[in-house]
Amino acid sequence: MAPTARDDAVSPGSDPVVEAIFDAIAATAPTIRAELPHRRVESDAAENPSGETVMAGDLYADELLAEALSAVEGVGSYVSEERQEALDAGEDVSEDAYAVAVDPLDGSSNLRSNNVMGTVVGIYDAPLPASGQHLVAAGYVLFGPITTAVIADGDGVREEVVEPDPDAEHGVTRSVVVPDLELPAEPTVYGFGGRVPDWTDPFREYVREIEDELKLRYGGSMVGDVNQVLTYGGIFAYPALRDAPDGKLRLLFEANPIAYVIEQAGGAASDGASRILEIDAEGLHDRVPLYVGNTELVDRLETSLADD
Ligand code: P6P
Numbered sequence: 487m488a489p490t491a492r493d494d495a496v497s498p499g500s501d502p503v504v505e506a507i508f509d510a511i512a513a514t515a516p517t518i519r520a521e522l523p524h525r526r527v528e529s530d531a532a533e534n535p536s537g538e539t540v541m542a543g544d545l546y547a548d549e550l551l552a553e554a555l556s557a558v559e560g561v562g563s564y565v566s567e568e569r570q571e572a573l574d575a576g577e578d579v580s581e582d583a584y585a586v587a588v589d590p591l592d593g594s595s596n597l598r599s600n601n602v603m604g605t606v607v608g609i610y611d612a613p614l615p616a617s618g619q620h621l622v623a624a625g626y627v628l629f630g631p632i633t634t635a636v637i638a639d640g641d642g643v644r645e646e647v648v649e650p651d652p653d654a655e656h657g658v659t660r661s662v663v664v665p666d667l668e669l670p671a672e673p674t675v676y677g678f679g680g681r682v683p684d685w686t687d688p689f690r691e692y693v694r695e696i697e698d699e700l701k702l703r704y705g706g707s708m709v710g711d712v713n714q715v716l717t718y719g720g721i722f723a724y725p726a727l728r729d730a731p732d733g734k735l736r737l738l739f740e741a742n743p744i745a746y747v748i749e750q751a752g753g754a755a756s757d758g759a760s761r762i763l764e765i766d767a768e769g770l771h772d773r774v775p776l777y778v779g780n781t782e783l784v785d786r787l788e789t790s791l792a793d794d
Pocket of ligand 1: 595679735
């Protein structure tokens with residue numbers, strides 16, 4: 487079995503800078519959520535560095551998170567899906583400061599349809615771009631019926647409910663509701679992005695097998711769909727497509743953080759051939775195919791694609 491993020495974990499909550507980063511992200515969650523009803527339109531801004539439409543909510547969340555995270559002592563740089571270049575936070579990442587990579591509002595296209603979305607974060611101990619081997623922690627906030635945070639910052643994964651609390655230190659209370667979140671052994675759901683005609687033949691063969699075994703759960707936001715897999719067991723993928731062999735999701739602020747969380751929850755994360763966390767990043771906005779979930783399902787996927 488290949489090594490996973492769980493193998494080189496440190497004790498949870500042992501790094502005060504990591505704790506401060508998740509405090510800052512949790513503290514922004516109620517403000518971002520409160521603004522969503524007012525920012526459901528496309529922004530006037532040009533496309534983001536990945537060439538995608540930018541919602542007003544994306545820019546608002548990015549500005550809020552950039553300000554909050556670059557102010558955390560021990561954060562050297564802030565990298566975001568919405569920014570071409572890294573934002574220098576004034577500390578030297580090559581020394582002992584962290585680089586934080588964020589998708590400020592993953593799934594923002596769900597704003598118009600009022601479906602779930604969230605904020606994804608990866609905390610790296612090296613200047614970016616860097617491989618997922620440099621992640622020291624990762625997680626996401628999910629704006630669902632309730633606001634939750636899924637955090638992998640050491641040995642395992644925990645789920646917290648995040649609620650506004652004007653009397654609390656950071657204006658929010660964070661209540662751990664699942665202290666040791668693990669992928670269920672028996673998979674139940676699957677969710678695959680992209681259009682069926684754009685899937686490669688080997689992937690379509692694999693999907694045919696999975697369709698006979700699991701229930702379809704696809705909601706159009708990676709954080710929401712991954713949270714279904716983490717809750718019920720199964721597999722999520724935004725696969726390589728015929729006309730987009732690198733898929734859609736970004737390595738630094740979507741695939742790596744999710745791969746880190748899923749591995750620490752006992753699962754696997756692949757680009758279809760190899761472990762996501764071992765992929766060398768060349769640019770800040772590299773895309774990568776992403777297949778994550780129960781190890782047996784990911785292993786079968788890699789075998790199916792290798793038979794191509
Ligand atoms: P599609 C959201 O825009 C996102 O980056 C991921 O959150 C999500 O998994 C994917 O794109 C959805 O893409 O093609 O289904 O709209």
